[in-house]
Amino acid sequence: MSLFVRRPPTPFSRSKRRYHSTPIACAGGRPSKTLTGRSTPGRRKSFVQTVEPSLELPELELWRETFPYSAMGLKDRVSVKNPATADKLAKSFVYWNWNKMDEKKEPSNVKEYAEESEQQEANADLESELEPGNGKGKVIIEAFPGPGALTRALMRLPEERVRKLIVLEDDELYYPWLKLLEKVDPRVHVIDKSGYSWETYEVIEELGLLDDVKKQPWEQVHDDLHFISHIPTNIMGEQLVSQFFRCIPDQQWLYKFGRVPMSIILGARMWKRISAAPATQDRCKVSVIAEATSAFAASLPPSRLLPYEEHFHPAFVRENRTGKEKHHGPLISINTLPLAQQVIDTYSLEKWDFCLRRLFVLKRTAIGKAVASLAPGANTLIKYLSDESSLPPKERLDLTKAINEMTVRDWSLVLKAFERWPFAPEDLLISDGFNDDRDDGKRSQSTLASPR
Template structure:
């Protein structure tokens, strides 16, 4: 998928805006010198090798500006921010440079001891900070911050009343398949208003690899279109806040430095060194995936995208025995054009409207399977340690 990146003029303008918006607060403990990062946060350790962190303070300011200030759809005052996977805390420090009128509280989730050495001093230096030495990938972490009273001052805002004015989730995404798994699970919390969404329409912002963004934003008919694309489109408005053009070259903005081939290219698509982007996620006021329907959507998407190049009229039998009977109510010529689906289209060409029509028919089908075999360890109350 072709991504439109901000021009160099926009990137330069953002930097100028950041200099005007941020105060110089000398009480914030600094990051270590960049020359020491390889030693302090060695890329040989798996936990570091699988994670990309912003290392440039100027880059961190530009990213924070695109998340919470200016033209960001998630901009607001008195923010209570939950930040996951901060690394040593470049974004954390940029957030703390904003006045308390902008950032009221910063809850940092990090379980890596090397990174904690540079995060815990922030807690001592600024009363707005609470460092929680737990992983943002674990469901129990979010239960812990609630039980500890860290969200007691978060208002519960009715879904129809607009974007939540306080609460905001910000995270680097892990640079492995776990990063994609995590963001997929967070999207899946939106329709049933679980996780932080029980407080209202909470915005999310991410630093992520461009290949994950391409899957989130995959358009019908493209090779990037997938189950994640459909769920993301159906639950939220997803927009780049900074394209990869503003975050290149990689080595000037991020840690760790990538392993490279003899030709100088980064090794492996899911390894550090490939282009990075940042994005904002704003849940839709009206949800296409209604409460109680998530498992059915998940089941049908998972089954049908296995056959994504196959026309629906042939792929639909993968849903269950007798599923061919679903074709008539979604492709009846007597129906208005906008209420029927072209069953000759391959699955990956389906629009969100097509999926909505199919899911309505599946929901009304009396012979739909009852056991949808959905494994969702993140949202189940009896979850074990990890999200997926």
């Protein structure tokens, strides 16, 4: 039996002030409570509204006073506050040319962000009709909206683009500012639930809010459902983004409806890890999984979201350990779309997890040498990877490549060899007490209990 390494409960900003542990193994390969792990009751934190919630959000200079992030532990709950920026983000998400993005048929290196000319082409003629086959607008699920500047921007779009807006927010500071919107727009449905919880998405279906959303063939882009979210700038937010990509191969979560587009606003650091190309410093397990499952690009050039303080809340300065001022980092808005042709086969994610975690610990080591770390006797895999007598050239792997230089195609060859190996370990749970998701070639104490 594998031993799971657990960490002490870590606080996470929610209105009910719950505490979260890390992901654990469970039936069906998903956490039983949240997208990133279990949650257990914690100390409830009281809050008293100092400003009466209204349909109109306060002036920008009053956000810090109206939404006191320090008192409520909401420093990591970033959200757009500038209404002009919110309008640009909403249009860059909803009017995005998803069919053009779908032209990417297989994993490849991505640019840091879409060029200005591409943005103009993707967002050209914003008042045009929807893609053929859908003239009724999309159902949009928005998570972690904060006070709702982006929510209000989505509401300003015509019904031909947005026919229903399902808003998920359970923080008692933000929820009242959102609930009022239901009274002025019948398209809006605000649910007092967190975007982290699996139960939330089940509740959405139980309420009948997705009854008019049909499952569509995986070969085509789903034109009727769209997920949009701010991502908290903490470790739980990073795990959540990773989980989004991990749901794709087995078509779990919203992907059971098909290739649902996703638009998220996240920290630049996480974006670098997602989009890191082979042989770069930030290349890691998340980079490989994201590239193997999705096409993605920034919806707006990052420069349009700078400086941070003019566009987002909370805007604060704190001192780091060296005594220097530390500002909230820049944010990136990205659009992602699952690939029609998935490299990771259905129900094989555990094997990919196992190989990626074991090998990325030795990210600067050649694969021919590092492969032995997979399991006792794993040197046998070299034959399955490079045997000239039995493998055509396109199915052979360059054994001198370092782990962080390997492409998705290279990783698929490793997994193919691993599946052919008759002595491959059956227990693929990572339980050695280390987490290499923050890959720097060194081991660090684990907070992860299971590769699932």
